[in-house]
Amino acid sequence: xxxxxxxxxxxxxxxxxxxxxxxxxxxxxxxxxxxxxxxxxxxxxxxxxxxxxxxxxxxxxxxxxxxxxxxxxxxxxxxxxxxxxxxxxxxxxxxxxxxxxxxxxxxxxxxxxxxxxxxxxxxxxxxxxxxxxxxxxxxxxxxxxxxxxxxxxxxxxxxxxxxxxxxxxxxxxxxxxxxxxxxxxxxxxxxxxxxxxxxxxxxxxxxxxxxxxxxxxxxxxxxxxxxxxxxxxxxxxxxxxxxxxxxxxxxxxxxxxxxxxxxxxxxxxxxxxxxxxx
Numbered sequence: 001x002x003x004x005x006x007x008x009x010x011x012x013x014x015x016x017x018x019x020x021x022x023x024x025x026x027x028x029x030x031x032x033x034x035x036x037x038x039x040x041x042x043x044x045x046x047x048x049x050x051x052x053x054x055x056x057x058x059x060x061x062x063x064x065x066x067x068x069x070x071x072x073x074x075x076x077x078x079x080x081x082x083x084x085x086x087x088x089x090x091x092x093x094x095x096x097x098x099x100x101x102x103x104x105x106x107x108x109x110x111x112x113x114x115x116x117x118x119x120x121x122x123x124x125x126x127x128x129x130x131x132x133x134x135x136x137x138x139x140x141x142x143x144x145x146x147x148x149x150x151x152x153x154x155x156x157x158x159x160x161x162x163x164x165x166x167x168x169x170x171x172x173x174x175x176x177x178x179x180x181x182x183x184x185x186x187x188x189x190x191x192x193x194x195x196x197x198x199x200x201x202x203x204x205x206x207x208x209x210x211x212x213x214x215x216x217x218x219x220x221x222x223x224x225x226x227x228x229x230x231x232x233x234x235x236x237x238x239x240x241x242x243x244x245x246x247x248x249x250x251x252x253x254x255x256x257x258x259x260x261x262x263x264x265x266x267x268x269x270x271x272x273x274x275x276x277x278x
Contacts, residue, residue, distance in 0.1 A: 023163040025132060028094065031140040033067065034275045035168040037147055037199065038161060042186030044152030046173045047204035049077050050250070051240070051263075052149040055171070058260035058267050059145050060104050067097070067146040069138075070108035071131040071157055074120045078149060079110045083253020088112055095138045102256040105143070107134050128160035135165050145270070154190045162194040168273040169199035171266060172234070176206055176220045181228060188232045199236065199273055200266035201229050206239035216241075236269040238262050 027033060039052040052068065060066045070078045079085070082100040088111040089096050097105040109130065110116050120127070140146070148165070151157045161167075172187045174180045184201065191198050203225040207216045225237045239262065246258050260267075 024166050025136050025164045027135055028137060028139050030094075031138070031143070033140060033143045033146045035145045035270070035273060036165055036276060037145065037270055037273070038071075038150050038165075038167055038170045038196075039147060039173060040150040040158060040170050040187050040191075041152055041173045042154070042183035046152075046175050046183070047240070048072075048152070048173045049081070049149050050246070051171065051173050051202050051204060052147045053078055053081055053250075053255055054240075054258060054260045054263055055267060055270070056104050056145075056147050057102070057256050057258060058263055059147075060102050060256070061260070064144040065105075065142060066103075067105045067140050067143045068107075069131075069134050069146060069148045070106070070110075071134065071148050071161055072151040073109045073122070073127045073130050073157065075151065076108040076110040079106065079108050080116070080253060081250040081255040082106065084111070086111070090137075093137060095134075097138055097140065100256060104256075105140060107138050124156040128156040131157045132160050132164045154186060158190065162190070162196060166276045167196045168276060169197040169270070171200045171202060171270070172198060173202045173204055174225075174228070175204055176218065176223050176225075180224055181231075184228050184232060188234070197273070198232070198234050199269045200238065201225055201232075201234045201236070202238045202240060202263070202266060204240045205242050208242040236265045238264075238266045 039048050041048055056066050056068045070076050084098050084100055086098045088098055097107045098111050099105055109120055170191050172184055174184050188198055206223055207218050209216055225239055229237045249255050249258050
């Protein structure tokens with residue numbers, strides 16, 4: 001329905017959306033997000049946080065209103081990459097996100113902790129609840145695109161995000177090892193189970209460009225991005241190199257200066273994805 005609020009608990013209609021997923025939660029009353037894209041993978045260590053951050057940087061460079069939700073509650077790293085040390089503020093029932101130098105609105109567990117190195121020693125249900133609260137309790141205002149940095153795997157937090165937040169689609173991140181097919185298939189199968197479209201596949205650490213001769217070296221094996229995209233009917237792909245310059249920018253909190261041209265095809269597909277209806 002065009003006027004759907006996504007809050008099935010307050011709705012008497014027995015529409016198709018309700019039948020598919022009655023767990024969808026409405027964002028904060030002062031929030032309206034046009035598109036929500038989760039960045040996910042079947043395993044950890046593939047660079048989801050980097051990809052989510054670079055997609056946000058590209059969107060902001062185009063003048064879009066951008067939000068970045070760090071759902072990796074126990075391993076938050078995004079604020080440091082953007083040089084954000086400010087803490088989120090709020091009142092009862094409302095949390096206000098921090099903002100990067102370039103204007104990306106950001107929420108992360110590290111935005112709420114007293115110290116960046118404080119551990120989050122919580123059980124799974126609390127962790128999943130916190131990730132969803134970043135959607136329901138944060139006052140994002142109007143946002144053109146929100147990117148969600150997902151924790152690895154298919155456990156409590158990814159399931160809660162898929163069930164509770166009306167996603168426009170997901171971007172799957174992988175690396176070029178032989179076991180990547182299994183990793184991608186896990187993420188694709190979960191998206192299929194939850195009826196969420198897969199918008200793109202990003203192969204991170206795909207190659208290294210020699211600074212002396214300019215030749216590409218596939219350090220972790222031959223790229224399988226195009227092959228896997230065809231096998232799983234993923235409409236767009238990107239290959240990100242091992243780039244010391246990007247690593248340095250992230251370490252220095254200047255990731256907004258990074259080149260995002262390699263993500264152009266995947267980002268175009270994101271812009272063509274469905275918008276969330278009110």
